[in-house]
Amino acid sequence: xxxxxxxxxxxxxxxxxxxxxxxxxxxxxxxxxxxxxxxxxxxxxxxxxxxxxxxxxxxxxxxxxxxxxxxxxxxxxxxxxxxxxxxxxxxxxxxxxxxxxxxxxxxxxxxxxxxxxxxxxxxxxxxxxxxxxxxxxxxxxxxxxxxxxxxxxxxxxxxxxxxxxxxxxxxxxxxxxxxxxxxxxxxxxxxxxxxxxxxxxxxxxxxxxxxxxxxxxxxxxxxxxxx
Amino acid sequence: xxxxxxxxxxxxxxxxxxxxxxxxxxxxxxxxxxxxxxxxxxxxxxxxxxxxxxxxxxxxxxxxxxxxxxxxxxxxxxxxxxxxxxxxxxxxxxxxxxxxxxxxxxxxxxxxxxxxxxxxxxxxxxxxxxxxxxxxxxxxxxxxxxxxxxxxxxxxxxxxxxxxxxxxxxxxxxxxxxxxxxxxxxxxxxxxxxxxxxxxxxxxxxxxxxxxxxxxxxxxxxxxxxxxxxxxxxxxxxxxxxxxxxxxxxxxxxxxxxxxxxxxxxxxxxxxxxxxxxxxxxxxxxxxxxxxxxxxxxxxxxxxxxxxxxxxxxxxxxxxxxxxxxxxxxxxxxxxxxxxxxxxxxxxxxxxxxxxxxxxxxxxxxxxxxxxxxxxxxxxxxxxxxxxxxxxxxxxxxxxxxxxxxxxxxxxxxxxxxxxxxxxxxxxxxxxxxxxxxxxxxxxxxxxxxxxxxxxxxxxxxxxxxxxxxxxxxxxxxxxxxxxxxxxxxxxxxxxxxxxxxxxxxxxxxxxxxxxxxxxxxxxxxxx
Numbered sequence: 001x002x003x004x005x006x007x008x009x010x011x012x013x014x015x016x017x018x019x020x021x022x023x024x025x026x027x028x029x030x031x032x033x034x035x036x037x038x039x040x041x042x043x044x045x046x047x048x049x050x051x052x053x054x055x056x057x058x059x060x061x062x063x064x065x066x067x068x069x070x071x072x073x074x075x076x077x078x079x080x081x082x083x084x085x086x087x088x089x090x091x092x093x094x095x096x097x098x099x100x101x102x103x104x105x106x107x108x109x110x111x112x113x114x115x116x117x118x119x120x121x122x123x124x125x126x127x128x129x130x131x132x133x134x135x136x137x138x139x140x141x142x143x144x145x146x147x148x149x150x151x152x153x154x155x156x157x158x159x160x161x162x163x164x165x166x167x168x169x170x171x172x173x174x175x176x177x178x179x180x181x182x183x184x185x186x187x188x189x190x191x192x193x194x195x196x197x198x199x200x201x202x203x204x205x206x207x208x209x210x211x212x213x214x215x216x217x218x219x220x221x222x223x224x225x226x227x
Numbered sequence: 228x229x230x231x232x233x234x235x236x237x238x239x240x241x242x243x244x245x246x247x248x249x250x251x252x253x254x255x256x257x258x259x260x261x262x263x264x265x266x267x268x269x270x271x272x273x274x275x276x277x278x279x280x281x282x283x284x285x286x287x288x289x290x291x292x293x294x295x296x297x298x299x300x301x302x303x304x305x306x307x308x309x310x311x312x313x314x315x316x317x318x319x320x321x322x323x324x325x326x327x328x329x330x331x332x333x334x335x336x337x338x339x340x341x342x343x344x345x346x347x348x349x350x351x352x353x354x355x356x357x358x359x360x361x362x363x364x365x366x367x368x369x370x371x372x373x374x375x376x377x378x379x380x381x382x383x384x385x386x387x388x389x390x391x392x393x394x395x396x397x398x399x400x401x402x403x404x405x406x407x408x409x410x411x412x413x414x415x416x417x418x419x420x421x422x423x424x425x426x427x428x429x430x431x432x433x434x435x436x437x438x439x440x441x442x443x444x445x446x447x448x449x450x451x452x453x454x455x456x457x458x459x460x461x462x463x464x465x466x467x468x469x470x471x472x473x474x475x476x477x478x479x480x481x482x483x484x485x486x487x488x489x490x491x492x493x494x495x496x497x498x499x500x501x502x503x504x505x506x507x508x509x510x511x512x513x514x515x516x517x518x519x520x521x522x523x524x525x526x527x528x529x530x531x532x533x534x535x536x537x538x539x540x541x542x543x544x545x546x547x548x549x550x551x552x553x554x555x556x557x558x559x560x561x562x563x564x565x566x567x568x569x570x571x572x573x574x575x576x577x578x579x580x581x582x583x584x585x586x587x588x589x590x591x592x593x594x595x596x597x598x599x600x601x602x603x604x605x606x607x608x609x610x611x612x613x614x615x616x617x618x619x620x621x622x623x624x625x626x627x628x629x630x631x632x633x634x635x636x637x638x639x640x641x642x643x644x645x646x647x648x649x650x651x652x653x654x655x656x657x658x659x660x661x662x663x664x665x666x667x668x669x670x671x672x673x674x675x676x677x678x679x680x681x682x683x684x685x686x687x688x689x690x691x692x693x694x695x696x697x698x699x700x701x702x703x704x705x706x707x708x709x710x711x712x713x714x715x716x717x718x719x720x721x722x723x724x725x726x727x728x729x730x731x732x733x734x735x736x737x738x739x740x741x742x743x744x745x746x747x748x749x750x751x752x753x754x755x
Contacts, residue, residue, distance in 0.1 A: 055614065058614070058618045059617075059618070060614050060617055060618060079620075079623060080620045080623045080624075081620070082620075083618055083619065083620035083623065084545055084547065084620035084621075086618070087618075088614065088615070088618040090611035090614045090615065091611065092611065093611070094611040094612035094614075094615060095612075096560070096605075096612070097604075098563075098564065098603065098604070098605075099560065099563065103560075103563060107556060107560055108619065109543055110552075110555075110556040110559075111548065111553060111556050111619055111621040111622070112543060112545035112546065112548065112620075112621065113543075113545060113546035113547065113548045113552070114543050118543070119543075121541070122541050122542070122543055125540060125541055126540065129540050157540075157542070158540075158541075158542055158543060159542060159543055159545055160542040160543060160544045160545075161545060184540075188540070188542070
């Protein structure tokens with residue numbers, strides 16, 4: 001576990017990172033990059049490896065070479081410790097269809113040590129924050145794509161961790177809620193590392209995000225944040 | 228759409244809506260591609276090759292595939308081929324019934340149901356096209372089997388089976404395979420959403436056909452051919468078929484001398500009945516067509532208005548949780564709104580408390596708990612949902628799949644606690660090991676392989692055999708009829724293998740290649 005001070009200052013370091021696609025095609029070769037607190041947008045054409053990079057950092061996809069570390073934690077040495085410091089939100093956010101939204105938000109909270117009453121309270125508040133309180137008792141399987149994404153963001157942001165890995169978090173969310181969620185993300189992740197893959201660069205750059213582009217197997221700092 | 232309309236809407240000539248025939252051809256084409264690229268194909272072929280060798284035992288082998296009144300027949304190459312065909316029929320029918328559906332369960336599992344439903348081809352034609360694709364696959368499958376069996380027979384007898392024997396083999400095998408197509412499609416269409424019911428119905432159909440073949444004269448497996456060619460020297464009317472233990476050497480000389488005309492008519496009638504059934508299933512598929520898909524689309528909600536200003540929010544700083552806390556969170560998820568699981572747990576606990584010395588009663592009820600949990604889809608975490616679980620530190624104890632199995636086994640064991648406490652220590656130990664192995668099997672097949680139907684149907688079959696049949700002590704893996712060294716050894720070995728598979732599956736889940744082809748490419752690249 002990282003201390004409270006480390007949480008707000010830890011950097012995510014990729015050293016000599018190489019990642020291959022499941023079919024063996026090289027996606028990223030020997031990349032070196034350090035991510036500091038703040039929101040970083042990962043962009044690039046379809047199939048360039050944005051999601052695979054996020055999955056590799058979340059230890060869901062093997063790295064062909066190099067190391068990934070968060071502060072003093074290295075995933076390959078202490079998987080459980082490393083995973084406890086991050087939240088991963090997959091693309092097209094998946095849900096357990098037979099759980100209600102309230103139960104769905106409570107589950108990760110319980111898995112991370114929240115007591116029953118505490119989990120219930122936090123989940124209820126986050127449902128209100130993402131505008132799903134009227135559908136809180138509905139089964140997640142009946143949610144639309146946009147509602148699932150909002151639920152996914154609530155699922156991720158309700159946890160206070162140093163690293164957020166969000167894969168296309170706003171896909172399918174309507175314009176009004178997109179604005180709200182973006183503001184929330186930037187406010188809550190000002191002193192946390194948030195890596196988001198997106199195709200809508202303007203809306204995140206306008207809020208002062210870093211911009212990393214995946215180009216020809218390299219991570220290229222396209223536009224450092226003006227902060 | 229007229230040519231004028233195509234021009235008006237700027238639709239290129241080549242992309243006009245396909246006719247029903249073309250669309251049906253496209254469905255057949257897609258199904259054949261999907262099956263041809265099944266990553267399990269090499270494994271299935273290897274198993275079949277082994278099975279073909281097993282079904283053509285040497286004369287000195289300690290087992291036979293057929294005995295008349297306990298006597299092992301000595302057969303010619305042709306008769307061997309036909310008999311092996313009958314045994315294959317009996318063995319493969321439930322497999323075909325479960326495997327060759329109408330694609331409904333698969334589409335739902337892949338999230339393709341809505342996409343497929345929106346295709347302009349109506350459901351009847353869609354099902355008919357899929358049955359046709361399965362027919363082509365079955366032909367290919369039996370052609371491969373015929374070649375493998377002929378090779379196996381030729382290697383034993385130094386003689387290739389005659390043409391009439393090959394024709395008889397096809398007459399024996401094709402009708403039952405054909406019959407499995409509409410039945411499998413019907414089960415998939417109407418019971419595909421409930422895997423336990425699907426598996427139970429498939430086994431019920433199989434037992435029904437088997438019983439009718441033996442006693443009612445309606446024979447789908449060619450068993451009557453054996454009765455029509457009964458060896459005159461055998462007075463007993465009993466026969467055993469399958470892998471039957473038989474003394475080495477000896478036996479009677481027996482061959483299928485004639486293929487009766489009645490047999491040919493019967494098999495022809497079966498093929499005709501299968502075609503009629505396929506047409507009926509295709510036609511009926513149009514009814515209740517929206518049931519499952521409509522549920523996925525979901526309800527409408529009154530939209531909550533977006534807040535104008537960002538509100539303050541409470542967040543949780545994660546902390547490490549105890550093993551039991553994680554298990555409790557997982558078990559809560561499984562039992563929420565799952566009345567059947569609650570009921571099975573309660574019944575098992577009550578029965579175990581009332582009859583603590585009747586091991587089988589409590590255990591049979593308790594073993595339903597994991598089955599019902601798996602059937603609710605709680606263990607099946609496909610794709611991105613599995614990523615969510617794999618990125619949860621609390622489940623890495625030691626890995627999510629093993630943790631799931633341990634929690635599942637603990638719940639089951641708790642339900643039979645009175646029995647475990649009163650039974651002899653070795654018996655309790657074997658039951659515990661059996662429960663854990665069963666839970667590992669369900670987790671491995673449902674969560675890691677993403678083959679819930681395979682896992683649930685096999686589990687249900689073993690559950691039935693353990694609970695309600697007279698298994699020999701050596702095969703009583705749960706030890707419900709008392710402890711047995713051999714059964715304990717088999718269970719322990721299975722437990723170890725499955726535990727390693729679950730452990731490795733999580734550790735290297737994405738290091739494995741997605742397909743056999745890409746694995747081969749990677750291997751060649753490394754070797755090169």
